[in-house]
Amino acid sequence: MDKMDKFLRVHNGERVNRSAIPxxxxxxxxxxxxxxxxxxxxxxxxxxxxxxxxxxSLKLLAVLRNDKLYVTGCDAPDSFASLTAVTEKFxxxxxxxxEQYGLKAEGxxxxxxxxxxxxxxxxxxxxxxxxxxxxxxxxxxxxxxxEGVHEVAVGPVHxxxxxxxxxxxxxxxxxxxxxxxxLGYQQRGVEYLLQTxxxxxxxxxxxxxxxxxxxxxxxxxAQGIEALAGLEVDQGAKVVRTLALELERIANHIGDxxxxxxxxxxxxxxxxxxxxxxxxxNLSQILGGNRFGRGLVRPGGVTQSMGEEQRQLIQEKITExxxxxxHVNDLIFSTPSVRTRFDHTGKVSQQDAERxxxxxxxxxxxxxxxDARVAFPTECYAxxxxxxxxxxxxxVASRADVRREEVMHSTGLINTLLARSEEARTYTPQDIRxxxxxxxxxxxxxxxxxxxxxxxxxxxxNILRYKIKDPSxxxxxxxxxxxxxxxxxxxxxxxxxxxxxxxxxxx
Amino acid sequence: xxxxLKVIKNRFEQGHRTSKYPEENINLYKRFRxxxxxxxxxxxxxxxxxxxxxxxxxxxxxxxxxDLGKCVFCGLCxxxxxxxxxxxxxxxxxxxxxxxxxxxxxxxxxxxxxxxxHFKKLFGRSLQxxxxxxxxxxxxxxxxxxxxxxxxxxSRFGIQFVASPRHADGIHVTGPISKxxxxxxxxxxxxxxxxxxVIASGACAISGGPFYGSEDIVGDLNSLIPVDLYIPGCPPHxxxxxxxxxxxxx
Ligand code: SF4
Numbered sequence: 214m215d216k217m218d219k220f221l222r223v224h225n226g227e228r229v230n231r232s233a234i235p236x237x238x239x240x241x242x243x244x245x246x247x248x249x250x251x252x253x254x255x256x257x258x259x260x261x262x263x264x265x266x267x268x269x270s271l272k273l274l275a276v277l278r279n280d281k282l283y284v285t286g287c288d289a290p291d292s293f294a295s296l297t298a299v300t301e302k303f304x305x306x307x308x309x310x311x312e313q314y315g316l317k318a319e320g321x322x323x324x325x326x327x328x329x330x331x332x333x334x335x336x337x338x339x340x341x342x343x344x345x346x347x348x349x350x351x352x353x354x355x356x357x358x359x360e361g362v363h364e365v366a367v368g369p370v371h372x373x374x375x376x377x378x379x380x381x382x383x384x385x386x387x388x389x390x391x392x393x394x395x396l397g398y399q400q401r402g403v404e405y406l407l408q409t410x411x412x413x414x415x416x417x418x419x420x421x422x423x424x425x426x427x428x429x430x431x432x433x434x435a436q437g438i439e440a441l442a443g444l445e446v447d448q449g450a451k452v453v454r455t456l457a458l459e460l461e462r463i464a465n466h467i468g469d470x471x472x473x474x475x476x477x478x479x480x481x482x483x484x485x486x487x488x489x490x491x492x493x494x495n496l497s498q499i500l501g502g503n504r505f506g507r508g509l510v511r512p513g514g515v516t517q518s519m520g521e522e523q524r525q526l527i528q529e530k531i532t533e534x535x536x537x538x539x540h541v542n543d544l545i546f547s548t549p550s551v552r553t554r555f556d557h558t559g560k561v562s563q564q565d566a567e568r569x570x571x572x573x574x575x576x577x578x579x580x581x582x583x584d585a586r587v588a589f590p591t592e593c594y595a596x597x598x599x600x601x602x603x604x605x606x607x608x609v610a611s612r613a614d615v616r617r618e619e620v621m622h623s624t625g626l627i628n629t630l631l632a633r634s635e636e637a638r639t640y641t642p643q644d645i646r647x648x649x650x651x652x653x654x655x656x657x658x659x660x661x662x663x664x665x666x667x668x669x670x671x672x673x674x675n676i677l678r679y680k681i682k683d684p685s686x687x688x689x690x691x692x693x694x695x696x697x698x699x700x701x702x703x704x705x706x707x708x709x710x711x712x713x714x715x716x717x718x719x720x
Numbered sequence: 721x722x723x724x725l726k727v728i729k730n731r732f733e734q735g736h737r738t739s740k741y742p743e744e745n746i747n748l749y750k751r752f753r754x755x756x757x758x759x760x761x762x763x764x765x766x767x768x769x770x771x772x773x774x775x776x777x778x779x780x781x782x783x784x785x786x787d788l789g790k791c792v793f794c795g796l797c798x799x800x801x802x803x804x805x806x807x808x809x810x811x812x813x814x815x816x817x818x819x820x821x822x823x824x825x826x827x828x829x830x831x832x833x834x835x836x837x838h839f840k841k842l843f844g845r846s847l848q849x850x851x852x853x854x855x856x857x858x859x860x861x862x863x864x865x866x867x868x869x870x871x872x873x874x875s876r877f878g879i880q881f882v883a884s885p886r887h888a889d890g891i892h893v894t895g896p897i898s899k900x901x902x903x904x905x906x907x908x909x910x911x912x913x914x915x916x917x918v919i920a921s922g923a924c925a926i927s928g929g930p931f932y933g934s935e936d937i938v939g940d941l942n943s944l945i946p947v948d949l950y951i952p953g954c955p956p957h958x959x960x961x962x963x964x965x966x967x968x969x970x
Contacts, residue, residue: 329900330936348900369904372883374851374865376858377901398900401855402936410933414775417792421930424859424955481727485734487869495749502751502808505859507954508794516795517751526749537733544726716857719898 219245220283223276225589226655228440228648231669234274235285242287243296246275250302254279255570255583257656258667259306261289261314262678265671271314271334276654276667280588284654291336292317302570305686311339313404325352328397328719333405349379349395357383357390365701369398376715384701392696392704394689399719407679412438412645419666420507423683423717428454428461428497429659430681430717431510433666436591436655438512441647441668449637450514455593456527456630457497457506459623462660464493466574466616466623467538469712473613474545476706477554485541492534496527512645518637528631535624542617555610559695559707562607569690573662574619575711576688577602578611585658597626612710649674659684661714683717738873742966746959753793753808754957758825760784762805770797770805776923776932780823788814789822789926792954812957815964816950819942822926831967836948839917843889843969847879849919850888850912854905855898855937856929860922860955864892867958879965885909890917890948894955896924896931897938909945921951921961929954 219241221234237245250256258276263269271289276282289310295318296303307318308327315336318324326340329348342350356364362385369377377398383391406418419434420427432454439446446454471486494504501509501517509515519527545551561571566579576583582601586594600622604614649672656665662684669678692711696704739746748754762784771779774797778790786797786806797806816822817834853861864881867874874880882888885908897905909918920941923929928939941947951964 347903369901370852370908374853374861374881376853376861377904398904399853399855399895399898400900400936401896401898401931402934403931405936406931406934413773414930417775417794417930421857421859421954424857425862427857427859481730484870485730487866488734488737488871491866491869491871498752499749500751502749502753502795503793504863504957505955507792507859508753508796516799523751540726540730540733544723544730547726548723714858716855 220277220285223282223284223654225282225591226436226440226653228651228653231650231652234652237285237287239287239290239293242273242275242285243294245285246277247296247299249277249279249283250300253567256302256306257282257663257665258654258680258682259303259310260667260678260680261310261316262669266675266677269334271316273310274667276665278588282589282654282656284652289314289316292319294319295321297321301568304569304690315339326350326397328400330397330400348397354381354395355383355391355393361385362390378715380704382696382701382704387700387702389696389699389701389704392693394693396689396715396718399716401720403720404679404681408676416511422681422720423714424505425465426461426659426661426664426683426714426717427505427507428457428510429657429664430666430683431506432458432591432657433655433664435510435512436657437653437666437668438645438647440653440655441651441670442512442645443648444513444645446514447635447638449518449635450640451592452630452633452635453500453515453517453519453637454510455597456519456627457500457509458592458657458659459626459630460493460497460500461506463620463623464490464497465660465712466620467493469709470542470545470613470616472709473555473609473706474551476709477551479545479548479551482541482545485537489534489538489541492530496530499523499526511640513643514640515637516640520636524631531624531627531631538620542620546614546617552610554706555613556608558609558703559699559710560606560608561691561695565694566607566691569694570687571691572687573658573684574615575612575691576662578605578615579607580605583663585656585663589656591655591657593630597629609706609710647674647676661685662688681720683714685713685718689713689718737870738876739871741959741962748810748812748957748959750810752810752812752957753795755809755811755814755828756786756824757807757809758784758786759805760825762801766801766805770800773797773800783823783825785823785825787822787927788824788952789819789950790923790932791952792923792930812959813963814952814956814960815967817948817968819926819947819950822950822952831964835968838915839948839969842915843917845878847890847965847969848882848888849879849890849892850885850908851881851892851894852905852908854893854895854901854925856895856922856924860894860924863955863958864894864921864961867962872958872962874962877966877970879969885911886913888912888916890919892919892921893925893941894921896928896934897941897944899936899938902938902944906944917948918945919949919951920947922956923952923954926950926952
């Protein structure tokens, strides 16, 4: 643990005393955060919390990363000079702080609600909303005016089996000038629940932050609780957890590659990958009894070990599926009509991606190599090889290509893990107590990118603040940017190439 | 290689993948947690221990019943009681027509006999559903969507998920109904022409699921609009949904 003056360096999943976190004046805090991010650092977490359960005094806390993780904090002023006015990296974080705690970021260039709910402090709403009115309340959407300019409004209920969200396009003919994405329809109070319910409910809620990321968020939660409760995880359990995370990644990438193909009207790969995705989900079911990996990861280990039988079943299926996956991918990526639709569509420049802090495969497709498995490895990742990406032009083709590469890389990881012989200890649920006055941040490379949980405890060891960040929190802005100067008919394709989470964003 | 040759080659490699269900049963892997087998003669102390540990408050100590509308099939009660109170079978057939029938100890009523006659007459040959996602985690939606993949191939039964509520015979609701989705849900429901059916899919739509107690959700679809069919699970296995739809409407 290095202690610099203004920041405390922390390790992923390491408990530290809250008192060890630097407490700056807001002025210093703002300057340090700006200096760090303008120099290329990124924001992992930035949120407000109550000093203790009964107090009305609020604090701000930020977790930042370059090639290391840092944390720092300060007292929260009721209103403060917006950091977003200097760098976009704080854009949604500041709005979220305003919405959750009624604190105002003065001079924020795009001050509007995030998920549309009352703040928890009883302060006057900083957006002027009356929450007895339905979403989006008093918010006027950004409008473009002029001859030939028109607006297209889509959602919240969409034309398929997908989550709700509202999309507002400002178009000139077919051309999109601007896309505004308003979420919040899935807002179900996850963070507040986690701060108030008994500990036994935590793993269940953690797995349902985003269903397709059950393992990703489940791991973030388990590692956080393990750090605070002093639980050790054995090697065998780590193997199972790593395997589960990679199965989750493959299943999602494969499903989306098929769907991308369907979105450009090339349907055979969609049928094949639709079925093959199911085969990978079934491997999660072999491992832990549930297609989404639920009930498997728990603080302290895994509920089910991987025996010889499961190992063999998974190995056989992976061996059978791998060539099929390669062939279907080859079919998609070598078809000229697919290539012409993927290439140059929905481009986000590397510079923009850096400015808005894009993460995961969408970030890597823009040339930001950050991968939490490499930068801040948990579980077995320190012993496993990293991936690298060939095509990084920031368009649909690159996002698709990166995902194809990741499927093959993850397959390699799974083969390596299956060859390891450690068996997980049989796990027994135990009464756990969290260390008082502590802080922990966990970061994992979920299939969409960096997922992170922060837990703060009070002097009794109760959870004072539980903060979750899904990778989608960063990347939705990327989708909005990708649509600029595109044909509106390219929206489904661009959208699918990101495939972001509504529920993970909305919480 | 020419695209068309690749298409043909892949077509051969993929073969025919559609399952024979319901004519032939499907055996899910032994770790799958389906319908529980409850031991009602279990030592009350063990039941008590499981009830106290159950994250969903789904276990009633007096009757030994498990509320399948709340249960997320996490398996904790099975491992805690070492199978003495509960063991999970691989039976995925769990849909019911009444909320009370989900309070489970011994067996579930036969869904086909409990479905409403006129539904079978009206929708038996063609059922069009509008899916509404209202505040969940998207796992229910994902495992409903797969019914359109070749293995399940839902449309061979004349059942389809459609884009417009105007074209639908009913709604299939997932999620605990976030307050921010309540109005959109009701508007969509109203847009479906009568007579219409309402399906609550997954622990969330039935009881709030993992999010029960949150002030930001309604938590029980039936408190808003009358539910005709309940499909438990977190999320329901695709076969659970398929079974419920076939039994209830066919
Ligand atoms: S399986 Fe169901 S009843 Fe058993 S502990 Fe989990 S939620 Fe409770």
